[in-house]
Every structure is written in C-alpha cells, then in structure tokens.
Amino acid sequence: MLPVTLDRTSGEPLPAQLAGQVRALVLTGTLGTGDRLPSSRALAADLGVSRAVTEQAYDQLTAEGWLEARRGSGTYVTATRTPTTAVAPQMTSRPTRPTPRPTGVTSRLDTGTPFFDPRLEPGWRRAWREVSVATPPPGYDDPRGLLELREALAARLGRTRGLELHPDEILVTAGTTDGLRALLPELRPGPVAVEDPGYRAAAETVLTYGREVVDLPVVETVSDLGDAVAAYVTPAHQHPLGRVMPAADRLTLLEAARRADAVVIEDDYDSEFRYDVAPVPAMARLDRGRVVYLGTAAKSVVPTLRLGWLVAPPDLHELILRRRTITHAGAAWPSQRALLTLLRDGWLDRAVRSARRVYAERAPRVAEAMTPYATLAGPLAGMYSTWLLPETDARRARDAARTAGFEINLLSTYARSSGLTGLVIGFGGVTDAELDQALAAITGALRA
Known part of the structure; x- marks a missing residue:
C-alpha cells in the first residue's frame, strides 16, 4: 500500500490529492524508477475510494511522465528525483519589415490567436x-x-x-x-x-x-x-x-x-x-x-x-x-x-472554460482530417496541433490554404537545425465554418 492519506473535507478533489502525494513520493525518493505501483483497483480498495479516483490520478501522472502503464504488467515509476536539494526562495539582429499578409488571405490559423466567446x-x-x-x-x-x-x-x-x-x-x-x-x-x-x-x-x-x-x-x-x-x-x-x-x-x-x-x-x-x-x-x-x-x-x-x-x-x-x-x-x-x-x-475563469470546450471539440476534427496524411507531433491540447510531413507536401497544403483565404504556418519556420517539417494548424481564431473550409483546402492538396 502507498503511504498516502486522502482528506475528504478538503476542497481539493481526491484524484488531485492522490496525484500530488504520489508525485511527492517520487520527488523525495520514496518511490524510484522501476517501482511498481498497486493496481488502481487495489489502491482504491486500500484507500476506501472509488476506482475512478485512482484511475484519474494514475492517468494524470502518466500524462505528466511520472508513471508508465505497461499492458499486462502494471503501472511503474519512470522518473526519480536526483539527490540534490532544490533551493526555495525566502521571500544582434538586423531589423526586418513585418511579413505582409498574402493577398487574398482573410483568416490566420496560427498558434497565437485565442477563441473569444462573444x-x-x-x-x-x-x-x-x-x-x-x-x-x-x-x-x-x-x-x-x-x-x-x-x-x-x-x-x-x-x-x-x-x-x-x-x-x-x-x-x-x-x-x-x-x-x-x-x-x-x-x-x-x-x-x-x-x-x-x-x-x-x-x-x-x-x-x-x-x-x-x-x-x-x-x-x-x-x-x-x-x-x-x-x-x-x-x-x-x-x-x-x-x-x-x-x-x-x-x-x-x-x-x-x-x-x-x-x-x-x-x-x-x-x-x-x-x-x-x-x-x-x-x-x-x-x-x-x-x-x-x-x-x-x-x-x-x-x-x-x-x-x-x-x-x-x-x-x-x-x-x-x-x-x-x-x-x-x-x-x-x-x-x-x-x-x-x-x-x-x-x-x-469563464473565458478559459469556454475556450477549452471549443478547443476540445475542434482538435479532434483537425485530427480526423489530417491523420490520413500526416503524423501528429504531440498530444491534442491547446489551440493548435502540429503535423509532421515532408516539406514539399506541407508547402503544397500551405499554398492551397492561401488560395482559399487562410494562412497556416510551416513547421520548418520554427526550426533552426532540427530539420523537422510539417504544418502547424491553429484553430482558435477562426469560426467553425472557416476551420472546415481551411481543412478542406489542406486535405484536398494532400490528397492530390
């Protein structure tokens, strides 16, 4: 059994309490890399909580990279705090002209424009x-x-x-x-x-x-x-x-x-x-x-x-x-x-909740459209997703989107020596209809 205690009178949700305490056990060295944790069912029984509580905590820590679920084997610790003690506080380039918006482009599918709920x-x-x-x-x-x-x-x-x-x-x-x-x-x-x-x-x-x-x-x-x-x-x-x-x-x-x-x-x-x-x-x-x-x-x-x-x-x-x-x-x-x-x-708080709901709905739509043609670079989160594909294909899709009135970014413009190529598709600053139009132009070019 893990040495954790849950406080049902606390305002902090039980899954968050459990995740925080397991995280602390890793940071203090109580749990080390390779240590096997109790199953979510066994831990729930030990703590007297529903299995959903332990599953949510394990999912959270797995997403953060502290734990790893191995099919048929169990859940294991993947990170260990080094013995060094953390310190807690006591208390030239030449100017260039802005890149003009290409002729005919009316909307940007970028990484920096958030959804604003009217x-x-x-x-x-x-x-x-x-x-x-x-x-x-x-x-x-x-x-x-x-x-x-x-x-x-x-x-x-x-x-x-x-x-x-x-x-x-x-x-x-x-x-x-x-x-x-x-x-x-x-x-x-x-x-x-x-x-x-x-x-x-x-x-x-x-x-x-x-x-x-x-x-x-x-x-x-x-x-x-x-x-x-x-x-x-x-x-x-x-x-x-x-x-x-x-x-x-x-x-x-x-x-x-x-x-x-x-x-x-x-x-x-x-x-x-x-x-x-x-x-x-x-x-x-x-x-x-x-x-x-x-x-x-x-x-x-x-x-x-x-x-x-x-x-x-x-x-x-x-x-x-x-x-x-x-x-x-x-x-x-x-x-x-x-x-x-x-x-x-x-x-x-209301703005964040509203935007999160919109992004959670739009991200899978982008993924459904792009998955046949490209590889997702990271988990679906935030207001954009990045897709790996050859530079020639990425440029062809970018140009098709421009023709349709949308600007999207090439992954290569973010890279210096990595050589990674693809598309960075934002979905915060457009309407649902505009997103569908942009995706149709992009996938049409990739399909061709």
Whole structure:
C-alpha cells in the first residue's frame, strides 16, 4: 500500500490529492524508477475510494511522465528525483519589415490567436468602463506592477499552477518577450539554449541582446547545457510540437542547470488548455531557486492586452526590479487595471472554460482530417496541433490554404537545425465554418 492519506473535507478533489502525494513520493525518493505501483483497483480498495479516483490520478501522472502503464504488467515509476536539494526562495539582429499578409488571405490559423466567446463581451466592456472611472497613479506606477493585480495573480497561480507565491515575488510584464527582455541583461555572460524547433520570438529576443542561441533538441533528454547560462523551454505544451516534457526529462534538465550554474526559463504560455487530464503542474514547483517562470494573458484573454508575469529566484528578482525602477519599465496601468477586474469578476475563469470546450471539440476534427496524411507531433491540447510531413507536401497544403483565404504556418519556420517539417494548424481564431473550409483546402492538396 502507498503511504498516502486522502482528506475528504478538503476542497481539493481526491484524484488531485492522490496525484500530488504520489508525485511527492517520487520527488523525495520514496518511490524510484522501476517501482511498481498497486493496481488502481487495489489502491482504491486500500484507500476506501472509488476506482475512478485512482484511475484519474494514475492517468494524470502518466500524462505528466511520472508513471508508465505497461499492458499486462502494471503501472511503474519512470522518473526519480536526483539527490540534490532544490533551493526555495525566502521571500544582434538586423531589423526586418513585418511579413505582409498574402493577398487574398482573410483568416490566420496560427498558434497565437485565442477563441473569444462573444457571450463574454459585456464583461469585457464592463472592465474597461471601470478603468475609465478609476484614478490612475499620479506618477510612474510601481515597477513590480499593480499590487491588487499581483495579489489576484498569486491566488490564481496557486490555484491553477500549484505555485505558492507572495505577491511581491511577482513582476507584472508586458508579455512573455518583455519578461525575457527584463531577464537577459541580468544573466552572466554566455549563450542561451532555446528549444529547436521553438518559439521564434524567444530566439529572436536572445539574439537581439547580443547573445548566442544554442539549439536545444526538443525530442531528446537534455543532460548537459555546456556553457549556456540559461535554457528556455515550454515544458507543459512544447511550442510548436505540442509534447509534454516528461517528468524524468524535467529532473534531468534541472540537474544539468545546477551543474552549469544556469537557470531554466519556463514559458507557461497555455497550460490551462488541456482536454484529457488536469493541466500539467508548473516546472517551477520542482525548484523555485533555479527556474524563472513566465506567464502570459495572451492565450487566455487576448494578445493585444500585452500583459504577462515573471517569477524569478530572489537574486535575479532584485536585479530585474532595480533596473525596472531606474528605467521606469513596466506594463501599462490601464491594461493592468482591466485584467484585475476580469480576474475579480470571474471573467477569466469563464473565458478559459469556454475556450477549452471549443478547443476540445475542434482538435479532434483537425485530427480526423489530417491523420490520413500526416503524423501528429504531440498530444491534442491547446489551440493548435502540429503535423509532421515532408516539406514539399506541407508547402503544397500551405499554398492551397492561401488560395482559399487562410494562412497556416510551416513547421520548418520554427526550426533552426532540427530539420523537422510539417504544418502547424491553429484553430482558435477562426469560426467553425472557416476551420472546415481551411481543412478542406489542406486535405484536398494532400490528397492530390
């Protein structure tokens, strides 16, 4: 029997309690790689709960990469915490013109445009009416961000990402890349490892600050960072392949970062949009003294709100805050005030639930259309899916979609040295009818 205890009076669901305690047993070394767990039926009987509770917990931990189900054999641990103790805090490129939208293109099936439920428009307008009657700061605002917003964000990150934070540990930013721009000058000299394929804006931001970009292979376990001073990753939903970084790989990367005296930059851009299991916990939970956590409102609200948040280890936090104080850097007060209202009114929770339902319905439709012609690169989650196929086929499908009035991205544009090719198909910023039209054009080209 596992040494776990479930509290039926707690507000936390029983499956989440069980998953959290099994995860802790792995992290503390009580459970090691290869250890066989009780069957879901046996564990349910031991704990006096329904089998659905243990099955949900095992499914969650399997999705995160902590456990592995072997047919006919049982469920086994696949990740082990290294003996190193985690540290917990106490407290140049040439400018280019924007790529014009191709002639005839009316809609983008991209990775960055979320679904916006028109039924939520009254709450959106109410938030901005409150901004219009609120009294703005008389001078430059607090460089950490609006205190009430940081309090609301701390509560939300604790509830949704398992990060227990004091509001003063949070710095409100103007988005993910703004957080990177704040962090990069405070790192010691050296290159930055960035996932390949990966988020193009992150790599470009690193180059802009005169640092070398080292390609971090997404499909491999990273056990050595060399002389890199930081590693930028998207572990909950890799951008753009969509895979979840397995628990064992997370621990290995953190150990590599400790050996290199580097930080891990976790971009947690759309972790709330899982349809099969609960959102994968933030990597920052494993080592708050080694991970810089970046979040954004771009996927849950709208990108043009230009708001995000940064949580850094104490030494980096102080350096970033000092520079922001001197330079008067910070996110726009009106946007912060509006997001505060959206959080307080429960608008953001409703927006996430609504978008998650839409994505959960659209993702299988994309999969049904694409499966005969391409290979899915990762689990279905978020507002896009990535499909592996030869570059010639991908370009033919891309061109056919353009002719039909839709722009889709080639996977090759996210890659530097990986050589992976295919299509990245977003489905958040279009209507159901537009999605069907785009898929018809894409599959028609692939079928031909």
